[in-house]
Amino acid sequence: MGKAAEYELYYWPGIQGRGEFVRLALEEAGASYIDVVRESPAHGGGTKALMALLGDDTLPAIPFAPPVLKHGDRVIAQTANILLYLGPLLELTPPDEAGRFAVNQHQLTLADLVAEAHDVHHPICVSLYYEDQKPEARRRAAQFLSQRMPKFLGYFERVLSKNRTPGGAYLQKGMLTYADLSLAQVLFGLEYAFPRAFAAFSPKIPLSLGLRDAIAARPRIRAYLDSPRRIPFNEDGIFRHYPELDA
Amino acid sequence: MGKAAEYELYYWPGIQGRGEFVRLALEEAGASYIDVVRESPAHGGGTKALMALLGDDTLPAIPFAPPVLKHGDRVIAQTANILLYLGPLLELTPPDEAGRFAVNQHQLTLADLVAEAHDVHHPICVSLYYEDQKPEARRRAAQFLSQRMPKFLGYFERVLSKNRTPGGAYLQKGMLTYADLSLAQVLFGLEYAFPRAFAAFSPKIPLSLGLRDAIAARPRIRAYLDSPRRIPFNEDGIFRHYPELDA
Numbered sequence: 001m002g003k004a005a006e007y008e009l010y011y012w013p014g015i016q017g018r019g020e021f022v023r024l025a026l027e028e029a030g031a032s033y034i035d036v037v038r039e040s041p042a043h044g045g046g047t048k049a050l051m052a053l054l055g056d057d058t059l060p061a062i063p064f065a066p067p068v069l070k071h072g073d074r075v076i077a078q079t080a081n082i083l084l085y086l087g088p089l090l091e092l093t094p095p096d097e098a099g100r101f102a103v104n105q106h107q108l109t110l111a112d113l114v115a116e117a118h119d120v121h122h123p124i125c126v127s128l129y130y131e132d133q134k135p136e137a138r139r140r141a142a143q144f145l146s147q148r149m150p151k152f153l154g155y156f157e158r159v160l161s162k163n164r165t166p167g168g169a170y171l172q173k174g175m176l177t178y179a180d181l182s183l184a185q186v187l188f189g190l191e192y193a194f195p196r197a198f199a200a201f202s203p204k205i206p207l208s209l210g211l212r213d214a215i216a217a218r219p220r221i222r223a224y225l226d227s228p229r230r231i232p233f234n235e236d237g238i239f240r241h242y243p244e245l246d247a
Numbered sequence: 248m249g250k251a252a253e254y255e256l257y258y259w260p261g262i263q264g265r266g267e268f269v270r271l272a273l274e275e276a277g278a279s280y281i282d283v284v285r286e287s288p289a290h291g292g293g294t295k296a297l298m299a300l301l302g303d304d305t306l307p308a309i310p311f312a313p314p315v316l317k318h319g320d321r322v323i324a325q326t327a328n329i330l331l332y333l334g335p336l337l338e339l340t341p342p343d344e345a346g347r348f349a350v351n352q353h354q355l356t357l358a359d360l361v362a363e364a365h366d367v368h369h370p371i372c373v374s375l376y377y378e379d380q381k382p383e384a385r386r387r388a389a390q391f392l393s394q395r396m397p398k399f400l401g402y403f404e405r406v407l408s409k410n411r412t413p414g415g416a417y418l419q420k421g422m423l424t425y426a427d428l429s430l431a432q433v434l435f436g437l438e439y440a441f442p443r444a445f446a447a448f449s450p451k452i453p454l455s456l457g458l459r460d461a462i463a464a465r466p467r468i469r470a471y472l473d474s475p476r477r478i479p480f481n482e483d484g485i486f487r488h489y490p491e492l493d494a
Contacts, residue, residue: 057405057409060345060346060349060420061348061349061352061353061406061419062402062405062406062409063352064356064359064399064402074345074348076348076352077352077356078351078352078355078356080327080355081348081351081352081355084348084351085348098307098321099307101308101321101323101328101331101332102307102308104325104328104331105308105310105323105324105325105328106308108325108327108328109311109324109325112311112362115359115362119366119370123366123370123371123383123387124370124383124386124387124390125387125390125391125394125395126395127390127394127395128390133386136370136371136383136386139371139380139383140370140371140372143371143372143374143375144372147372147374148372148373148374152311155309155311158304158309159308159309162304162309172308173307
């Protein structure tokens with residue numbers, strides 16, 4: 001594992017998961033980082049590296065779960081917390097304190113939506129397989145798609161609508177922040193998981209889709225999405241396409 | 248509504264809910280605050296005041312949901328975000344940046360546990376009644392009590408165990424923070440909701456229970472818990488005692 005990288009990200013291999021919100025911020029900023037667990041075990045990578053970190057009782061704040069970011073002597077867990085830390089370093093959050101709290105607020109609301117989207121396929125417990133909770137998942141999916149997804153996405157559309165400027169509509173008026181990157185990722189994920197329901201709802205969120213498309217067209221994000229670093233969506237992650245759950 | 252109070256908290260009336268994590272920090276610090284929605288509508292309170300706030304499109308960061316804190320010209324939503332803001336003002340977080348990120352990390356992990364504890368009685372959707380999702384709730388409760396509660400509480404016990412000093416064991420070594428107050432509240436809530444399962448698990452978390460009891464004995468917290476300001480646990484909040492869900 002090259003020790004020259006400035007940031008080290010630790011996350012489960014094989015899925016985008018919550019690690020993806022961190023990756024998108026690092027990629028947009030062109031930061032030097034290593035996705036540690038995806039490196040070979042011979043070079044300090046692999047799941048073993050993640051397990052060693054999670055089991056390290058000498059850390060000032062032991063992580064409960066990945067993602068975990070290492071930066072110098074800092075070791076930080078919890079997605080929104082990592083982004084709060086990275087925001088100023090990557091210039092993806094406002095320089096003023098009030099703006100940083102606003103962006104953190106949006107990120108936490110997105111985190112709530114992500115947790116609810118995940119639990120559509122795991123309404124009973126994460127430690128059971130989807131196959132062991134399919135009837136419950138079907139009930140939850142109907143509620144999520146008719147109630148919760150519209151409520152959350154309608155809210156973010158309202159925020160964007162209030163923040164329109166000639167330069168575009170962002171969650172934080174006047175600048176692209178890590179919360180916008182996360183919103184774009186949530187929209188990618190919901191469209192992947194629920195293509196029919198998402199298409200039906202899409203006419204109601206033109207600003208959100210415009211933001212998502214503008215982010216996907218940014219040179220570094222576009223290069224990332226087209227690279228092997230971007231793990232494809234799959235049925236092990238947060239956003240899973242099970243046709244029986246789509247409206 | 249007296250305008251002399253320094254802080255204004257907006258939260259749903261009648262339940263502790265997520266507002267309680269903010270209340271406990273304000274109470275421990277002896278802060279001057281108003282629980283706005285619990286004031287009379289004639290004095291600017293009531294649910295109408297909350298609805299006006301949630302509908303205010305002129306706010307720099309529109310809240311998705313309560314709790315919301317007003318402090319001077321700041322309007323901040325999302326529980327962990329409010330506490331991140333209040334921490335330094337109430338001296339309930341370390342003065343150094345690394346310490347504040349550590350406390351925020353713990354608070355976010357507690358927020359994850361709170362969301363999972365809530366969804367025990369609402370595994371299908373928050374917009375349906377408990378009575379409409381009882382079989383699913385029963386399945387989820389069994390998983391929560393056998394898998395998730397032990398995992399989370401075992402984790403916090405591990406953190407406390409690593410942080411023991413002659414002055415006590417806290418989530419952030421050497422000082423009481425708002426995350427400790429929140430952990431105590433989660434323990435109160437889990438014991439209320441699942442008295443049998445909690446009693447059975449209790450021998451495994453002596454440091455956590457010691458922290459909880461020490462917090463309950465702090466003069467300002469004790470006075471608060473004994474006052475009418477502390478809303479009793481009930482079956483409308485996050486932590487609900489439905490005997491059929493207890494192991």
